[in-house]
Amino acid sequence: MIDQKFRKQMQEKRYFQNHRKVLVAVSGGLDSMTLFHLLYKNREELEIELGIVHVNHKQRPESNMEEKELSNFAQQLGVKFFSSNFSGDFSEEKARRFRYCFFEEIMLAKGYTALVTAHHADDQAETVFMRLLRGARLRHLSGMTEVQPFANGELIRPLLYFHKKDFPDILHFEDKSNLQNDYLRNRIRNLYLPSLEKENPRFKDSLISLGKEVENLQTALSHLTQDLDITNLEVFEQQIPEVQNFLLQEYLKKFPSLNINKKQFEEILGILRTKANYIHPLKDEYELVKDYKHFEIRKISRRSDLKVGSILLECGNQLQFGDYQFSFGTPLEGENIQAIAVSRETPLLLRHRKTGDCLRLKGHHKKLRRLFIDQKIPFEEREKAIIVEQNQQILAIVNIAISDLSKELKSDIMSTVLYIQKIR
Template sequence: MYTTIFKHIQKLAYFEKHQKVLIAVSGGVDSMNLLHFLHLYQEKLNIHLGIAHINHKQRPESEEEESYLREWAKLQNIPIYISHFSGIFSEKAARDFRYQFFKKIMAEHHYTALVTAHHADDQAETIFMRLLRGSRLRHLAGIQAVQDFGDGQLIRPFLEIPKRDLPDIFHFEDDSNKSLDYLRNRIRNHYFPELELENPQIKSAMRDLSQESQLVFQALRDLTAKIDKTNCLEFLSQTEAVQDFLLQEYLEQFSDLQISRKQFQELLHIIRTKENFNYKIKGNYHLIKTKTDIQIKKISLETDREKSPKVLEYDNVVEYKQYRFSFQELSTQSNSLLLYSDSPITLRGRQEGDSIDFGTFSKKIRRLFIDEKISLENREKAIIGQQDGEIIFVLVNDKTYLRKAPKDGIMKAKLYIEKLE
């Protein structure tokens, strides 16, 4: 009964690079079909199987499902790995729990592929759901048949197989699949049956839209492959339509950064109109724009301890940000700053209006950073040394800028600066 499915999967060579395959099995009809199919054809596919099951403990049948799968795996001599959901239950929490468990098992037991039972109807539902939610065109590409996952791949071999083509084998029913409290269930049990009265091929149309979207975006990737997305001059030399695509592509690198269309347009506007700009996007992510570069970076927030100024007394040592400062008496030790006062030194971050005296002229710290082409990220890490009300040094990007020595000043101490590993 699985012959046609096997020929299709064999043609696509999903398991060509894999020997140990972990199957996610819930106990429902889809995953039980996947389990039986792969068990039946494991020798022809040259794979060794393992089963991963999560008992969500949300239904009375959960214990029965777990017991059945344990017994089945034992009879077939297949390893089975089971975990019990913990925490406050929600669809997202359950999904995150499952996939973290799958990654853990793959790493510990050296599985290179995780296999799930998503089929063509799931794909159609996903596309329709994203349409309802106003997703970008690129996300209408839907679920991928193969994608990177953990240290291996996540494979969905049934993704082009309609649910009606899967046999109705022994499985456990989940009554929550009938509840209209969930959008996917409303799409499956209400919206699609209604829409099929207008277009009996609505599910097929959704899948065609997905495939066409994939092709369009792959074509755009191919055509723009030689464009450096982070080179500002190269980026801005493209048409606005290409700029839009390039920024979308660049943002795809940051899977945990989800932004609205309004935020996306703000990013584009900054890239097109601003110079030397640091824009906080979301969380720790920043867009850092200079004349030559466009970068999105995750910048760790400084702790309150690192933000607060520190006072360094004479004959003492303190650590501040990434450095150790030692304020000592004069000696023959090299790599030190000569000081003309033994008053306490305040170590702090830069402030609006800061300037340093270079003797014949004073320069705003902001202007110094611009002239020296200091990146916006490094500017935020700069350390200002202040003594007797005056800035005596600026430490930025491992380089120290010193004020002019006072006329007729007498050297009284040295400041040793060591970068921490």
């Protein structure tokens, strides 16, 4: 029965239409052995070459024997077999990370473009229930996806529509640790779900349906908002709070390693709704940067990574600095050229800003920091701003402000003009 249903699903889903080399994760348990046998039976029709990948977690006395038996099994069938041993302090999460790192390593090294795992409908129900218990956000209640990008190809879970009770009792290894309730997933499988199924015999199916509804909802919302420029604050602020919430969740999908919790999420949302220019440190060396028009999450900028150099420009010379061409005394050709009055007697220093920088505006000294805030200059532009200095005094900030000193030089017979043109 399962053979026909599986073959029909392969014909409908066409999981492997873009894959020829397929790696099957096999633990030796009933689930993965069933998956492998189904794929092996249909390999010619699917036009795929199979490989087996196995991780020995070294947690049971039988582990080494099972690894050897699987290796012999693969050899008898003429299927390539790859294995690795887990070492170090064991935890479910560490073991999972180790497995998938090894799977990725084999895919990249041996040219496999699809990894297939034996997760089935009961696993899906357990996953949704576990995430409910842990207070996951709505989008994470969708459970596991059938197909997702992985390594140089895809991770495929073709058994998500099959329940374990439908699997034939083929040759496999029993992992007795699955009967122990030391881990949450085992307690869910062995205790919680059986108890709840006494109240509702279709409780697992209800969990799976919930996960599918959440997935469909997320897909629909993503489609409806795909043309919105999420990081444009004018666009963001036009949305109702519920849409803002969704848009921020969509944006955070670009940074899976951040693992933003609910409290941090609300904090970020509050900053986007209320703060002006703002930098907020996040974890894993990321920061939220907000200016008056946009926001973004990026790797934290180290001051040593910024352009801190400076350069002298003598009268009569030209040079490029930053995104600009500077000409001391000789007019430049083209459009949008800024002209600043300077003295011809001493060289100019072109540099980036420093702590404590001030310039004279309308008869008063003003700190650059306050000027940038008042003029709502974005953080990115502040870091790239070029200062024109002469005789240790600031004459101008290119394309932002010209000091009183420069204006006073216009009537000086020893003055000339610094011409500035943006080149990129």
